[in-house]
Amino acid sequence: MKYLLGIDQGTTQTTAVIVNELGEMLEKSSAQLPARFPQAGWVEQDPEDIVRTVKEACAPLLDKYDITAAGFDNQGETFIVWDKVSGQAVTPAIVWQDTRGESICKALASQLDPELLRQKTGLLLDSYFSAPKLKWVFENYPELREKAHEGKLLFGTTETWVVWKLSQGGLHITDPSTASRTLLFDMNRFEWDKELLTTFDVPRSMLPEVRPSAGYIGNVDFGDGKHLPLHALLVDQQAALFGQACFKAGEMKCSFGTGSFLLMNIGDKPRLSNHGLLTTVGWNFDGHTAYAFDGGIFVTGSAVQWLRDNLKLIPDSSSSHAAANRSTDAGVVVVPALQGLAAPHWRTDVRGAMFGLNRSTSSDDIVRATLDGIACRVYEVVMAMSQDLGQMPPHLKVDGGPSGNPYLMQMIADLLNLEVRVSAALEATAIGIANLAGVSALGTSLESLSKNWKSEKTYIPTMNQDERTSKLERWNKALGAVKEFHAG
Numbered sequence: 001m002k003y004l005l006g007i008d009q010g011t012t013q014t015t016a017v018i019v020n021e022l023g024e025m026l027e028k029s030s031a032q033l034p035a036r037f038p039q040a041g042w043v044e045q046d047p048e049d050i051v052r053t054v055k056e057a058c059a060p061l062l063d064k065y066d067i068t069a070a071g072f073d074n075q076g077e078t079f080i081v082w083d084k085v086s087g088q089a090v091t092p093a094i095v096w097q098d099t100r101g102e103s104i105c106k107a108l109a110s111q112l113d114p115e116l117l118r119q120k121t122g123l124l125l126d127s128y129f130s131a132p133k134l135k136w137v138f139e140n141y142p143e144l145r146e147k148a149h150e151g152k153l154l155f156g157t158t159e160t161w162v163v164w165k166l167s168q169g170g171l172h173i174t175d176p177s178t179a180s181r182t183l184l185f186d187m188n189r190f191e192w193d194k195e196l197l198t199t200f201d202v203p204r205s206m207l208p209e210v211r212p213s214a215g216y217i218g219n220v221d222f223g224d225g226k227h228l229p230l231h232a233l234l235v236d237q238q239a240a241l242f243g244q245a246c247f248k249a250g251e252m253k254c255s256f257g258t259g260s261f262l263l264m265n266i267g268d269k270p271r272l273s274n275h276g277l278l279t280t281v282g283w284n285f286d287g288h289t290a291y292a293f294d295g296g297i298f299v300t301g302s303a304v305q306w307l308r309d310n311l312k313l314i315p316d317s318s319s320s321h322a323a324a325n326r327s328t329d330a331g332v333v334v335v336p337a338l339q340g341l342a343a344p345h346w347r348t349d350v351r352g353a354m355f356g357l358n359r360s361t362s363s364d365d366i367v368r369a370t371l372d373g374i375a376c377r378v379y380e381v382v383m384a385m386s387q388d389l390g391q392m393p394p395h396l397k398v399d400g401g402p403s404g405n406p407y408l409m410q411m412i413a414d415l416l417n418l419e420v421r422v423s424a425a426l427e428a429t430a431i432g433i434a435n436l437a438g439v440s441a442l443g444t445s446l447e448s449l450s451k452n453w454k455s456e457k458t459y460i461p462t463m464n465q466d467e468r469t470s471k472l473e474r475w476n477k478a479l480g481a482v483k484e485f486h487a488g
Contacts, residue, residue: 002442005061005070005228006434007054008427009158010236011035011078011095012258014053017427018065019434021442023452027064028427031056036092041099044092047080050158051165055222062226069441070220071232071433073239074159076181079130081137081144081206082161084154087169090144093158094133101132104139108132112199118272120186120193122279122291124346130157131183131200138201151205157181159233160208166220173217174208175233180281185210187270187281187291214285214440232436236429237261238282241292243432244397244423245453247446252385252393255428256400259342260297260378264385264393265290275384276344283436288446293388295343295381299352300374301402303336307370313363317401320367324407327368330471331356333478334369336377341483344384350486355478368407375411376475382416395419397455399428406459414463415472421455 001020008015010033017028031053036044061067077096082089094100105125112125123129134155138145147153156164160174179185179192184202186193192207211217217230234242237255241263244253249267254260263282268289270279282290304320307313314320333355340348354366386392396418402408403422413420425431438444463471 002068003065004434004438004441005058005067006430006432006437007058007070007072008236008239008430008433009050009054009072009074009162010429011075011097014050014057015427015430016057016061017430017434018061018067019431019438021438021444023431023435023438023444023449025425025427025431027061028430029057029060035095041102043095043098045078045095047082047089047093047161050093051162054162058222062222067228069231069437070228071234071437072159072163072230073234073236073429073433074157074178076157076178076235076237077128077130079134079155079157080161081134081148081153081155084152087165090153091137093161094137096128098133099127101127101136104132104135108199117183118279120188120196121183122180122187122270122272123183124278125183129181129183131196131202134202135200145201148206149203151203153206154208155202155206156208163220163230166222167218168221171218171220172208173211173233175211175213176281176284177213177235177238178233179210181235187279190284212285213283214436216440229441231440232433234283234433234436237263237294238280238292239432239436240399240429241265241282241432242436243425243428243430244399245446245450246397247290247450250389250391250393251397252382253397253399253428254378256300256398256402258300258302260300260374262295262297262378262381262385263292264389266293266389267291271388273384273388275387276346277381277384277388278343285440293385295385297377297381298339298342299336303338303370303374304402306338307367311366313367318405320371321405321407323364324368324371326364327362329356329358329361329365331474332361332365332369333474334366334373335478335482336370336373337482343381345483347483347486350482353478353482353485355481371405371408372411372471373475374402375408375415376472378412379415379472382418392418395421397421397423399423399426409459410462413459413461415468417461417468419461420459422457422459424454424456
């Protein structure tokens with residue numbers, strides 16, 4: 001039996017899994033990754049902690065299995081700058097959630113053609129992505145800018161940094177899916193864009209080499225003589241798309257966690273959204289290219305945590321299912337925009353609200369309405385993707401903690417009038433990157449991975465059209481009121 005290692009370097013933890021040649025997970029190991037918040041809007045991590053958690057997560061698996069190949073997925077937009085000679089980080093890891101680049105975005109807004117930016121990158125001018133925050137670093141620490149332009153500093157997202165460390169500086173690499181999250185990469189030509197590098201004042205010398213998403217990259221050393229061949233690199237959400245076997249145009253997945261991240265495979269040609277979505281590189285290797293529509297919802301699991309920790313309406317997150325089923329007042333509507341509205345609205349100024357409260361409103365009604373609000377947000381993104389592609393997906397594949405909530409999954413199926421298939425593999429992201437390594441190292445076919453994908457449970461729509469229309473009309477009224485309240 002051949003064994004593959006999948007490393008999922010996420011925002012809150014690093015997870016490593018062992019997968020066999022059939023794509024089945026045999027074992028996993030995780031290490032928690034702390035974050036710090038120096039001031040409002042800033043989110044940082046210690047770069048050495050990122051390396052440490054990768055080693056800690058992998059260590060027990062390396063001792064137990066004879067691993068053929070490894071794959072590594074990453075947080076996406078989070079980046080580090082480090083000294084080329086000493087290998088010491090000169091910035092913290094500046095996390096994708098960090099907003100310090102907003103001032104840069106405002107300053108550049110009048111200089112950049114947003115449509116040209118979208119055509120090149122598929123993205124919006126937003127602090128979510130790496131380049132505005134990197135420019136902020138240069139403007140606030142001119143000595144770092146000077147060193148960067150002298151060729152003394154290197155830039156990398158979390159997988160670039162860890163692989164550089166584990167290869168003793170031998171590999172400074174990334175892949176097209178990750179590069180496409182920086183605002184510096186032309187997704188059509190698969191190369192760093194000279195004009196964008198000039199705009200964001202980034203010297204080409206500090207950027208990693210862009211390698212295919214799959215293929216032998218080089219060896220990484222975990223210490224104690226444990227060398228492994230690295231065969232795959234992806235962003236975490238793209239790894240989940242691969243792990244969910246969404247290999248055909250129109251297939252899509254939703255990964256639930258703190259937020260909800262929806263990706264739809266749109267085929268081997270990029271296309272821009274007319275409905276508020278991003279376009280991103282899914283993967284690119286050996287004749288296989290996939291682009292994806294990307295629609296992020298920032299608040300999902302965190303909304304349930306808010307019900308539990310702030311409002312004290314439920315004792316634990318799993319209780320939200322029973323509470324929602326006890327609710328007797330369907331007139332209460334919650335817009336769970338606790339961190340603004342991302343796709344497809346892109347209104348970061350909007351905040352959450354409740355409507356339809358009365359003397360008989362119970363905690364159960366508020367819990368139900370919050371889950372309904374999450375389902376409505378997922379509905380909006382799926383419909384935007386379907387309108388852009390010109391077809392509904394055959395079904396929606398889901399993974400992550402909240403996918404275990406039967407009330408929420410049934411509501412999503414009902415609103416979409418679509419089957420919702422819960423992945424039997426909870427670690428779809430780490431399994432996805434391990435499977436991609438298998439495609440490279442073992443010659444595993446996409447067809448076999450698709451056949452081996454299993455669902456744990458399928459939710460079939462049961463809601464009638466009148467009820468669906470009524471619920472969506474109430475949601476749209478509430479959403480319109482929230483947007484109006486925060487306008488201007």
